Amino acid sequence: xxxxxxxxxxxxxxxxxxxxxxxxxxxxxxxxxxxxxxxxxxxxxxxxxxxxxxxxxxxxxxxxxxxxxxxxxxxxxxxxxxxxxxxxxxxxxxxxxxxxxxx
Amino acid sequence: xxxxxxxxxxxxxxxxxxxxxxxxxxxxxxxxxxxxxxxxxxxxxxxxxxxxxxxxxxxxxxxxxxxxxxxxxxxxxxxxxxxxxxxxxxxxxxxxxxxxxxxxxxxxxxxxxxxxxxxxxxxxxxxxxxxxxxxxxxxxxxxxxxxxxxxxxxxxxxxxxx
Numbered sequence: 001x002x003x004x005x006x007x008x009x010x011x012x013x014x015x016x017x018x019x020x021x022x023x024x025x026x027x028x029x030x031x032x033x034x035x036x037x038x039x040x041x042x043x044x045x046x047x048x049x050x051x052x053x054x055x056x057x058x059x060x061x062x063x064x065x066x067x068x069x070x071x072x073x074x075x076x077x078x079x080x081x082x083x084x085x086x087x088x089x090x091x092x093x094x095x096x097x098x099x100x101x102x103x
Numbered sequence: 104x105x106x107x108x109x110x111x112x113x114x115x116x117x118x119x120x121x122x123x124x125x126x127x128x129x130x131x132x133x134x135x136x137x138x139x140x141x142x143x144x145x146x147x148x149x150x151x152x153x154x155x156x157x158x159x160x161x162x163x164x165x166x167x168x169x170x171x172x173x174x175x176x177x178x179x180x181x182x183x184x185x186x187x188x189x190x191x192x193x194x195x196x197x198x199x200x201x202x203x204x205x206x207x208x209x210x211x212x213x214x215x216x217x218x219x220x221x222x223x224x225x226x227x228x229x230x231x232x233x234x235x236x237x238x239x240x241x242x243x244x245x246x247x248x249x250x251x252x253x254x255x256x257x258x259x260x261x262x263x264x265x
Contacts, residue, residue, distance in 0.1 A: 003110045005217060009210045011114045015121050017203035022125040024195030027187045030175050031130060034137050037168065038121055041144050052151040056222040059229055062153050063240055069163050070247045074254035076168050080175045081261035087179045096189060
């Protein structure tokens with residue numbers, strides 16, 4: 001069986017949905033951040049697969065994937081710093097208890 | 104044929120590892136599972152003949168981001184509390200499954216225009232040309248550098264002890 005574009009797209013759809021479930025259903029802020037990384041990885045697979053199968057000579061998708069990785073690294077650094085700051089104040093990173101900005 | 108076997112192995116392990124991230128009770132094991140998933144994604148990049156991206160994936164995700172995440176888990180003593188689910192666990196599962204269904208139906212029914220050209224084999228020099236070369240992505244590269252700098256400064260300011 002030949003592996004084509006659709007196999008990669010469906011795989012990345014599965015990974016993205018798992019990440020989406022984790023973001024919606026988890027209360028631990030670090031786990032939520034990990035699931036966001038999972039979703040970004042799924043998007044990267046899609047970009048690289050399109051780059052490989054639709055425009056193999058241009059590498060546009062791979063350039064985009066590199067920028068996504070850069071933004072993901074920045075996002076993780078700032079996100080974990082925010083988690084540290086919240087943890088110092090509240091001694092907890094349960095997102096259902098972080099409700100100071102409710103109104 | 105070898106490519107197909109590699110794809111199915113990598114895809115199966117990646118999906119199982121991703122499920123481990125959301126299903127494992129122990130936060131530290133979930134982080135290790137996430138690292139395994141990152142490694143499998145790097146392998147998938149190799150099957151897509153994106154060698155440079157595979158190396159970047161291992162350097163940035165497996166090397167740097169996973170260390171940051173494990174550091175965060177150890178700093179916040181979350182291992183004892185585990186990884187609890189919120190009240191929205193069942194609605195979240197329904198939303199995720201419905202989203203997946205719509206996505207897969209769309210992907211299967213769309214006529215993609217597959218090109219028959221073989222892919223560029225070592226991608227590193229071609230990527231460098233399109234990132235830094237004439238008419239390339241030089242401005243986004245510079246903006247990415249500024250973004251990383253501001254992210255580092257923001258992280259230091261946020262995480263610093265008062």
